[in-house]
Amino acid sequence: MATTYRRKPTKAELRRQQMEQVVMYPLDWLEERSGLVGGVRYFLFRNVPSDINWMQTLGSAALTAFLVQAITGVILAMYYVPSAATDPATGRPVAWESIVNITDNLTLGWLVRGMHRWGASVFIILMFLHMGRVFLFGAYKYPRELNWIVGVLILVMGMMEGFTGYLLPWDQTAYWATVVGINLNGTAPFLGPWLAQFLRGGQEISGATLTRFYSLHMLVIPGAIIGLIVLHLYLVIRLGVTSPPWSKEAAGLEPEEEESPQLRPGLTRPVPRPAGASPMQAEPGGRE
Amino acid sequence: MAAIPKEKPSRVDESRAEFARYKADVKARGKPFYPYAMFHDTIMSLVVVCTIVGLAVIWKWSAYGPHHSPIHKGLLGPEVDPPANPGTTSFVPRPDWYFYFLFYLLRIFKWPESVFLGTVGVPTIALVLLLMLPFMDRRRARRPSARPVAMVAAVLTIISMGVLTWKGATANEALASEVVQSVPKWIKDEHLPPAAVPGVNLFARAGCTACHTYDGVGGALLGAPDLTEIANRHLGIATQIKHLNDPSSVTPGSPMPSFSSLGQERLRQLAIFLEASKGTH
Numbered sequence: 001m002a003t004t005y006r007r008k009p010t011k012a013e014l015r016r017q018q019m020e021q022v023v024m025y026p027l028d029w030l031e032e033r034s035g036l037v038g039g040v041r042y043f044l045f046r047n048v049p050s051d052i053n054w055m056q057t058l059g060s061a062a063l064t065a066f067l068v069q070a071i072t073g074v075i076l077a078m079y080y081v082p083s084a085a086t087d088p089a090t091g092r093p094v095a096w097e098s099i100v101n102i103t104d105n106l107t108l109g110w111l112v113r114g115m116h117r118w119g120a121s122v123f124i125i126l127m128f129l130h131m132g133r134v135f136l137f138g139a140y141k142y143p144r145e146l147n148w149i150v151g152v153l154i155l156v157m158g159m160m161e162g163f164t165g166y167l168l169p170w171d172q173t174a175y176w177a178t179v180v181g182i183n184l185n186g187t188a189p190f191l192g193p194w195l196a197q198f199l200r201g202g203q204e205i206s207g208a209t210l211t212r213f214y215s216l217h218m219l220v221i222p223g224a225i226i227g228l229i230v231l232h233l234y235l236v237i238r239l240g241v242t243s244p245p246w247s248k249e250a251a252g253l254e255p256e257e258e259e260s261p262q263l264r265p266g267l268t269r270p271v272p273r274p275a276g277a278s279p280m281q282a283e284p285g286g287r288e
Numbered sequence: 289m290a291a292i293p294k295e296k297p298s299r300v301d302e303s304r305a306e307f308a309r310y311k312a313d314v315k316a317r318g319k320p321f322y323p324y325a326m327f328h329d330t331i332m333s334l335v336v337v338c339t340i341v342g343l344a345v346i347w348k349w350s351a352y353g354p355h356h357s358p359i360h361k362g363l364l365g366p367e368v369d370p371p372a373n374p375g376t377t378s379f380v381p382r383p384d385w386y387f388y389f390l391f392y393l394l395r396i397f398k399w400p401e402s403v404f405l406g407t408v409g410v411p412t413i414a415l416v417l418l419l420m421l422p423f424m425d426r427r428r429a430r431r432p433s434a435r436p437v438a439m440v441a442a443v444l445t446i447i448s449m450g451v452l453t454w455k456g457a458t459a460n461e462a463l464a465s466e467v468v469q470s471v472p473k474w475i476k477d478e479h480l481p482p483a484a485v486p487g488v489n490l491f492a493r494a495g496c497t498a499c500h501t502y503d504g505v506g507g508a509l510l511g512a513p514d515l516t517e518i519a520n521r522h523l524g525i526a527t528q529i530k531h532l533n534d535p536s537s538v539t540p541g542s543p544m545p546s547f548s549s550l551g552q553e554r555l556r557q558l559a560i561f562l563e564a565s566k567g568t569h
Contacts, residue, residue, distance in 0.1 A: 047318030048325050056325075057332035064333035068340055084372075096371040103367055110367070114344025118364070122340050124386045135421075135442055138430030142303040145422035152419050162384050173382055175372035176545075180381040183543035184394070186536070187407045204546065205374070240314055241325075245430035251318065252310025 042237075049243040049251040055133045056241060062126035063229065065119055069161075070222065072116040079106060082214035084170060084207035095170040095210060120162055127155045139242040147235040150228055157225045164217035170210060178213075179205055303428055374549055381498065381509075388456030389449050395459070395508055403511035407543070459507070467492045470505050477503055477568040478516075480561070487561025490554055494547065503568060512544065517567035528559035 009017070031037035079102050083094040090097065102109040131151065134140055140148035167178045182205070186196030201208030243250035297305070319325075343364065351362025383391055390411060397406035417424075425438055432439050471492050474480065480488060491497075497506035501514045508514075523531075527538060532555045535544035547555065 044322040044326070045320045047314045048321050049314055050317055050319045052325060054328060054332070057328050060329040061332045061336045064336045065340070068337060092371050096368075100368055110348045111341070111344050114347045114367075115340050118343035118347065119340045121385065122336060122343070126336070132442075132446075135438075136432060138435065138438075140422045141425070141428065141430065142300075142422075143307055148422050149419055152415075156415070159386060162386060166384050169369070170372045171369035172372055173369045175374070176381040177383045179545045180543060181383065181387075183536075183545060184407045187404055187543060189404075189408070192408070240310065242310075242430070245432070249317070251313035252306050253313075254306065254309075 046237065048241050049247075051243050051247040051249050051251075052241055053244055055136075055244075058126060058130040058133050059236070062123060062130050065123035065126050066225070066229065068115060068119045069123060072112045072119065073218070073222075075112050076102065076116055077218060079109070080168065082168065082211050084210045093170050095168065099169045099171075120165065124155075124158055124162065127151075127158055131155065137242050137245055144235070144239055144242075147232060147239065150232045150235065154225060154228045154232065157221055157228065161217060161221050161225070164213045164221065167210065167213045168217065175205065178209070182209075299426065299428070306428060385453070385457065388454075389452035391509075392452045392456035392459060394511055395455075397511050403543075406511060459509075467497045467505055470503070474503050478565055480564050484561040484564040487557040487559070487564075490550075490558055491561055494550060494558070499544070502565075515562065515565060517565065519563050519566045523563070525556070525559045525563055528562050529555050532558060 027037050079098060081094050081098040085094050086092065087094050087097055099113070102113050104110075106112075134148065134151070163178075163181060167174045182196050182199050185199065186192045188195065197203075199209065199212060200206075201212050240251075243252070347362065347364040347367060349362075350364065351367055393410060394403065394406040397403045425435075427435070429435055468489075471488055474488055475485065491502070496502075496515075499509040499512035500506050501508050501512075501516070503516050529552070531538040532546075532550075533548045534546055535542040547558075550558075
């Protein structure tokens with residue numbers, strides 16, 4: 001290769017080299033100081049089993065729904081007023097009026113609120129479907145037990161987001177559903193009455209309840225969910241994605257489970273198998 | 289004697305070996321996440337975003353006219369409900385749809401003996417079982433056909449959640465306008481004295497039948513007891529008023545909300561009516 005450098009580089013080649021330097025310099029700078037570029041490269045170019053299927057997109061679909069909730073939630077928080085006080089001009093609660101204002105007067109406010117309202121349901125449905133997929137694939141088994149637990153916690157947190165967010169419009173349905181919901185929490189032994197008192201911020205549901213739910217809905221629970229999602233993704237990347245268990249080419253399939261091609265007349269695409277060797281041995285140490 | 293033949297590897301060893309095989313297989317025959325898996329993920333994410341936008345659009349554009357009107361609900365319900373009013377006299381507590389299964393569970397257990405099971409017991413047990421699943425099912429088998437117990441349990445769980453959600457969604461709500469029509473029948477069946485008439489009218493309008501049943505009418509929600517023969521418990525008017533003001537001071541842990549916003553005079557009328565309800569025989 002050294003011979004090519006004997007020739008004087010053309011102008012086009014020089015320009016190209018300069019351009020590469022300009023692009024690469026900040027990335028090299030960042031990589032040298034953080035290792036982030038290598039991390040992203042590993043994330044993007046790590047291998048996943050070749051037989052993964054569409055059901056395995058449900059997790060990232062749930063993540064997308066969560067991101068929609070985060071973005072629309074930030075926009076709503078710019079206009080929503082968490083106050084149960086009565087507006088002296090109209091005699092209506094301030095929080096309820098701010099919701100009506102977002103829905104009726106704000107440019108595309110109805111869209112942002114509608115996406116947040118219905119995105120919540122989509123998020124919950126996708127989490128349940130994702131959980132069903134993991135169950136069907138037996139993907140919660142060794143060594144992914146911890147990630148199952150993290151996932152269940154995200155589901156519980158997501159439902160708590162639903163419970164706290166439901167009150168914020170401060171309308172009749174929300175108010176009375178929350179009255180009963182908090183009273184139900186109160187029936188739990190030991191912690192129940194304390195929890196109900198804490199959620200209400202007093203004996204009765206009031207403005208104190210609304211600001212508490214606002215804080216929980218916007219800061220505490222989303223913070224916990226983001227932390228759990230980061231842990232969830234870290235474990236997914238570290239442990240890898242499972243093959244569908246019925247796949248003939250499933251990664252990690254036991255050698256004796258693999259039947260020879262002539263025993264499987266229905267199989268049109270036998271696993272390529274060099275004579276005398278198992279396909280697993282393509283990588284040394286792949287098998288004990 | 290010869291030594292015992294080589295011991296079968298333990299389950300942990302087998303699991304570790306399988307995971308090592310998995311890692312090696314993925315390295316040798318896998319494909320890179322980008323662009324292959326990421327392509328599918330991106331398409332799915334676009335579908336999700338389009339679905340959410342679509343729901344928001346349907347929500348707005350299928351509801352026409354003044355959106356506070358219950359008549360113009362649209363396909364996905366009204367955009368804005370009436371503002372919260374703690375002094376209201378008629379309400380039906382209704383959570384978001386993904387809590388319907390809990391909501392309906394509470395109708396199955398009766399107050400006060402077993403309602404605790406519905407509010408805390410069953411949900412807590414279900415959550416603990418869900419969290420502990422990987423530790424209860426520790427076999428290595430992953431094919432559904434090799435896990436009949438897990439598959440049957442999953443199908444039963446899905447069916448029961450689905451049925452509870454469906455029943456919760458379609459549970460009949462006792463609407464105040466319909467309940468009021470039963471008042472003359474109640475007065476006749478229960479032989480209510482004239483002193484109880486203001487109370488019975490209030491009872492029909494104040495939303496009590498959202499949870500309680502009375503002479504065959506009402507919601508039976510949250511394990512609320514039937515009030516047809518409540519007078520036979522001889523609680524007394526003072527206790528009834530105390531209970532209406534603050535239910536959990538009389539029945540600890542009661543999920544019933546306070547009705548003190550009705551005013552003490554109306555609570556007295558309700559108490560007189562309840563103490564006159566001696567049954568339909």
